[in-house]
Amino acid sequence: MLPAGMDTLDPKRMVAELKELRSFTADENGAQRVAFTPLWVEVRNWLREKLSGLPVEMHTDAAGNFWATLKGTCEKSLLIGGHMDSVPNGGWLDGCLNVLAGAEILRRISAQYNGKPPVTVRLVDWADEEGARFGKSLFGSSACSGNLDMDEARGLQDKDGVTLPDALKAVGLDFERAKDCGKELKNAAAYLELHIEQGPVLLDLDLPLGSVLGTYGVERHAITFHGQAAHAGSTPMNRRKDAFLAAAKMSGEIYRIADRKGGVCTIGSCTTKPGIVTSVVAECRITLDQRHLDAAALACMLEAAKEAGERFAKEGNVTVSWERLWHIEPILFHPQLLDFCDEAIAETGAPKRRLPSGPLHDAAEVARAGVPTIMMFVQSLHGISHNKIEDTKEEHLQQCVTAFDKLAEKALHWIAEK
Numbered sequence: 001m002l003p004a005g006m007d008t009l010d011p012k013r014m015v016a017e018l019k020e021l022r023s024f025t026a027d028e029n030g031a032q033r034v035a036f037t038p039l040w041v042e043v044r045n046w047l048r049e050k051l052s053g054l055p056v057e058m059h060t061d062a063a064g065n066f067w068a069t070l071k072g073t074c075e076k077s078l079l080i081g082g083h084m085d086s087v088p089n090g091g092w093l094d095g096c097l098n099v100l101a102g103a104e105i106l107r108r109i110s111a112q113y114n115g116k117p118p119v120t121v122r123l124v125d126w127a128d129e130e131g132a133r134f135g136k137s138l139f140g141s142s143a144c145s146g147n148l149d150m151d152e153a154r155g156l157q158d159k160d161g162v163t164l165p166d167a168l169k170a171v172g173l174d175f176e177r178a179k180d181c182g183k184e185l186k187n188a189a190a191y192l193e194l195h196i197e198q199g200p201v202l203l204d205l206d207l208p209l210g211s212v213l214g215t216y217g218v219e220r221h222a223i224t225f226h227g228q229a230a231h232a233g234s235t236p237m238n239r240r241k242d243a244f245l246a247a248a249k250m251s252g253e254i255y256r257i258a259d260r261k262g263g264v265c266t267i268g269s270c271t272t273k274p275g276i277v278t279s280v281v282a283e284c285r286i287t288l289d290q291r292h293l294d295a296a297a298l299a300c301m302l303e304a305a306k307e308a309g310e311r312f313a314k315e316g317n318v319t320v321s322w323e324r325l326w327h328i329e330p331i332l333f334h335p336q337l338l339d340f341c342d343e344a345i346a347e348t349g350a351p352k353r354r355l356p357s358g359p360l361h362d363a364a365e366v367a368r369a370g371v372p373t374i375m376m377f378v379q380s381l382h383g384i385s386h387n388k389i390e391d392t393k394e395e396h397l398q399q400c401v402t403a404f405d406k407l408a409e410k411a412l413h414w415i416a417e418k
């Protein structure tokens with residue numbers, strides 16, 4: 001028998017649990033649920049406690065991901081995921097809203113189907129989504145999808161010089177075995193993730209909820225212009241090879257390129273050599289981050305930026321070189337699940353809206369592993385995340401878990417009938 005009050009979805013209970021979590025994981029600077037720290041372990045124990053009244057099997061996999069499994073009449077599984085970890089001084093909702101909404105849905109499904117739903121339902125709390133400590137996000141989900149670069153991850157260190165393998169050891173995990181957790185996806189038939197938007201799109205549209213089309217592809221490059229150092233007083237303007245001037249022209253141009261192609265782009269860093277007040281810049285290195293949901297459009301944005309770089313270099317009598325720092329292809333979510341997500345949102349009385357995700361999420365890794373995947377976004381007040389001011393209206397928190405539950409039910413039947 002389930003304890004009283006556990007038989008139907010209770011959005012208010014989820015909000016109360018989020019507040020309870022905040023009460024012991026946040027200080028005056030925000031949430032401190034950083035992965036692989038003692039507080040994170042405490043959060044995990046708290047989550048186990050919350051789920052202990054349910055007929056679920058709970059375990060932690062080889063990469064530190066936590067799974068709670070409600071066995072169904074068939075092995076095919078509906079996965080609901082999120083992450084309890086946060087950045088230092090983070091918000092109270094990023095990641096844990098998803099997990100606690102999933103816990104609430106597990107309770108509802110368990111009650112409705114007397115502990116035996118038609119398909120297996122699994123809640124997953126991914127380990128170290130944020131990558132706050134080691135500078136590399138999506139650790140647990142990329143280990144699970146098989147995309148984790150072991151050689152790169154093995155060498156990662158935090159600011160105190162502790163390596164990722166040592167940090168894992170401290171919480172009882174063997175880094176070298178991390179990818180063994182891939183077997184957790186064996187019977188996965190769909191993956192659902194709810195998340196706060198972390199941007200202002202839904203806020204500006206005055207909408208509570210949105211269906212996520214997919215995550216942006218990213219092209220990240222360092223662009224270096226090579227000119228010649230020369231005296232700031234004695235060098236006539238027409239004789240200069242000014243590496244900074246060419247780089248500076250790029251900043252306006254990349255905005256025009258993004259406008260034309262409908263993506264986003266950022267020059268996030270600029271360094272000059274010799275970097276002194278009395279010399280023309282000999283070398284200027286900028287970083288460019290370009291993102292788009294459409295792979296062809298992203299490729300066009302990159303090509304346009306390269307052409308512009310050549311043009312400005314030629315104009316300024318300097319040369320330019322490019323170095324690719326990182327890239328990932330756009331990841332599109334599943335069309336049927338996208339339709340279900342729209343329907344679920346509409347059934348709560350909210351208008352339907354589709355939008356892309358700028359940030360990457362664990363859902364992108366699960367989709368890359370070939371599991372049909374969808375995300376639902378709920379509005380962020382202020383459009384801000386990774387900050388203690390991160391917030392969502394309480395009515396929207398309640399509405400999002402209601403909509404997400406309807407999505408889960410649709411996905412469950414879709415899997416059962418497949």
Ligand SMILES: [Zn+2]
Pocket residue numbers: 083094095129195
């Ligand atoms: Zn998150």
